[in-house]
Amino acid sequence: MGKVLLTEKDIQKICERLGKELTDDLKNEERIPVFVGVLKGSVNFMADLIKNVKIPIYTDYVQISSYRGVNSTGNVQLLKDISYDCEGRTVVIVEDIVDTGCSMSYLISHFETHKPKRVLVCALFNKEFERMKDVEVQYKGYELKDNKFLIGYGLDYYELQRNVPFVVAADEEDIKQLDEWISVHGM
16 A cells, blocks of 8 residues: 555544644634534544534534545535534534635535534645635644545545545555456455
8 A cells, every 4th residue: 555644643643633622712612612523534534623622513424425445526426414503602613624625615615504603624635726716724633735535544545545544645546446446355
């Protein structure tokens, strides 16, 4: 597999740092904040992040679709919405990676219709140089400076490798091997 970009230990340090920042910033909220993980990629990150948030929070998940393999389709669809009332609450969207900003822009607009106090974004990876939509990521785990396709710790290639406990910058050989595995075992 390609070069390891973040080890398990690196990821835990990021979760500790971001958890502390979120705790400090949200400790005086009047209403309990809602942390919303974006399925499926954020599941691992969300689980480790919220262990480090030391205030009461609600958690929920949304599911959207915008990727096919390694490419964003640019078309975002909401597949599952949250069940909490967000009116007057701070909503923290927890995402594995923000790159083009299309999905995040869609989600921010979606949550703003729920009349929250504010909408904040927390991402394990920020890929600002890829932005097509202007979105702000207030809590950034790791700033990507190069165009790399990432696999592991929730990040996938056709749903594969989400269970790997670290993040790899996949190369062409990695993608080729995964494609061969899919052709033999099916999707």
